[in-house]
Amino acid sequence: MLKDLFKDSGCPRGKVGKLILSMMNRGHRELHEWALSLVEIAPRAKALDIGCGGGSAMALLxxxxxxGKVCGIDVSECGLECSARRNAKAIAAGRCEVRAGRAEAIPYPPGYFDIATAFETLYFWPDIDGAFAEVLRALKPGGTFLIANHQADPERAEWTDVVDNMTVRGEEEITARLSRAGFAEIAAHRSEKGWLCVIAKKPELRG
Known part of the structure; x- marks a missing residue:
């Protein structure tokens, strides 16, 4: 029964999807707040939340x-609807937007964002190397990429047997792939609860 409820967590759909996204908004809020406390974000920054889901991380951004402006992309139509509803006032004010998109194909021009975030979504990216290269492209020189996951130990993954197409990536793998993609100043942080946040920078342009 648990598997039937959560198996589509990577791409929620329908009434069950809306229920899952509501649960995610509540269950992930502490992770969002902790991870975002680790970075400085300028008031006029442009931010991208990859896999925006229910829109709670966008609200904090x-x-x-x-x-500034906060954009969200997701492969789930249900997620886009929920994110748009959660942040309707900001969308009406022109400070926020949601679009269909995925990490491997971000629908924005090069160097558009100051910061990109990925909360609890890296598990479902089929092409991590391609996605990291795409995030690098979308960031401004000096821009920040923040990845935060509740589960960070592939040997002790708790949900991979329940959620379809879910793969837990460890700290070493994530940092190594970020380095290969061209990111710099890569730093991993662990919360008291064992959550993982990896923060990396797009290198500044050299004169």
Whole structure:
């Protein structure tokens, strides 16, 4: 029964999907707050949340980017609807938007964002190397890429037998792939609860 409920967590759909996204908004909030506390975000920054889901991370980013813009992309139509509803006022004010898209094909021009975030979504990326290269392309020089996951130990993964197409990536693998993609200043952080947040920078342009 648990598998029937959560098997589509990587791409929620329908009434069950909306229920899952509501649960994710509540269950992931502490992870969002902890990870975002580790980075500085300028008030006028442009931020991208990859796999925006229910829109709760976007709402927190909007508080940090008070004069900027927050964009969200997702492969789930249900997720896009929920994110748009959660952040409707900011969308109406022109400070927020949601679009269909995936990490491997971000629908924005090169160097558009100051920060990109990926909360609890890396598990489902089929082409991590391609996705990291695409995030690098979408970031401005000096831009920040933040990845945060509740599960960070492939040997002790708790949900991979329940959720379809879910693969837990460890700290060493994530940092190595980021380095190969061209990111710099890569740092991994662990919360008291064992959550993982990896933060990396797109190198500045050299004169």
């Amino acid at each position: 909007l508080r940090r980017c008070r004069e």
